[in-house]
Amino acid sequence: MYKTVIFDLDGTLLDTLEDLMNSVNYALASFGLPERSYGEIRDRVGHGIRNLVDRSVPDGTDAALTDRVFGCFKEHYQLHCTDKTAPYPGVNDLMIKLKNEGIRIGIISNKADPAVRELVPVYFDGLVDIARGELPGVPKKPAPDGVLRMMDEFGAKPEETVYVGDSDVDLATAVNSGIDHVIVTWGFRDREFLIGRGARVLADTADEVYAIVTA
Numbered sequence: 001m002y003k004t005v006i007f008d009l010d011g012t013l014l015d016t017l018e019d020l021m022n023s024v025n026y027a028l029a030s031f032g033l034p035e036r037s038y039g040e041i042r043d044r045v046g047h048g049i050r051n052l053v054d055r056s057v058p059d060g061t062d063a064a065l066t067d068r069v070f071g072c073f074k075e076h077y078q079l080h081c082t083d084k085t086a087p088y089p090g091v092n093d094l095m096i097k098l099k100n101e102g103i104r105i106g107i108i109s110n111k112a113d114p115a116v117r118e119l120v121p122v123y124f125d126g127l128v129d130i131a132r133g134e135l136p137g138v139p140k141k142p143a144p145d146g147v148l149r150m151m152d153e154f155g156a157k158p159e160e161t162v163y164v165g166d167s168d169v170d171l172a173t174a175v176n177s178g179i180d181h182v183i184v185t186w187g188f189r190d191r192e193f194l195i196g197r198g199a200r201v202l203a204d205t206a207d208e209v210y211a212i213v214t215a
Contacts, residue, residue, distance in 0.1 A: 001214045002180075004156035005098060006147055008165035009109035009116060009131075010045060011187030013091050014123060016111075017042055018084040023077035024056050027069045033057060042188050046167045048110040048140050049073070074112065081115050087123050088186055090206030095127040097210055104154050107131040108146045110169070129154070142172035147179070164209060168197040182212050 010016045017038065025035040036044075036056050044055045053070045061069075098105055105128050109116050116133035130150055139145050151161055163174035166187025171194070174181035183199040185191045194202065203209045 001101070002103065002162045003160040004104040004106065004151065004154050004162075005213055006106040006108055006150060006161065006163050008141075008163075008167070008170045009107050009119070009133075010111055011166035011189075012164060012170070012184055013087060013095075013107070014085050014119060015088055016081070016085045016119075017045065017188065019077065019081050020045060020052070022083070023073050023080060024052065026076045027053070027073035028056060030072050031065060031069055033061070033069070045188055046110065046169045048134055049077075049112055078114065078118070081119060082122055085119065085123075088206070092124070094206040094210050095124055098213065099127050101214060103213070104129050104156065106150045106154065108141065108150060108163075108173075109133045110140045142169050142176055144173065144177035147173060147177040151177075151179075162213060164213075168194065168199075171197055171199050182209055184209065 007013055021036070021038055021041040024041060028035050044052050050070060053073055054066060057066050057069055095105065107116065107120060107128055111133045113133035113135050116131055120128055120131040130153060132146060134140055147163060158178045162180045162182055163170060163177065164182045164184065165171065165173065166184045167189045171181055171183055182201050182203050183194050185202055185204050191202065201212065203212060
């Protein structure tokens with residue numbers, strides 16, 4: 001059984017896609033730019049919110065305008081990040097059961113840290129020991145810096161730690177951190193894509209995550 005589980009947030013614990021899409025499209029429309037579809041936003045998430053906005057503005061958009069769109073997105077999302085967002089089926093029970101097993105629970109996300117700090121207490125109050133988003137000076141996933149720092153805070157050994165995510169970014173994060181992975185199939189990437197990127201331990205339900213983590 002693993003003693004420490006570090007989760008991704010968007011696409012793994014929380015379905016945040018509609019709120020992200022609405023905030024991106026609000027920002028784009030505010031500057032007369034074409035909006036993006038649900039599928040386009042789904043394909044663009046996972047590498048941080050700046051990357052999401054950079055890939056959502058039309059090709060050739062100048063940097064100054066992109067900066068303004070990004071600022072607008074951040075303001076709107078901070079106010080509306082819980083409008084449609086909800087945990088995936090079984091996730092709350094998963095977190096409670098892991099907590100009852102005495103397993104340490106962390107979250108490392110490429111989402112902006114203020115949004116992580118807003119969302120986690122709303123949906124997982126008292127269930128997460130440490131939760132962090134993107135911080136200045138700390139390289140984003142798939143760089144291992146955030147995960148390794150959290151493991152050090154937990155006093156967690158690599159062989160007793162697992163990273164649970166939904167994307168190729170999360171898989172690479174686990175590999176770069178020298179720890180095991182569980183990749184869920186209900187998030188923002190398809191099973192075939194994940195297998196093609198090297199995912200070997202996949203879970204289709206929250207109960208399967210629990211079974212793998214506590215085996």
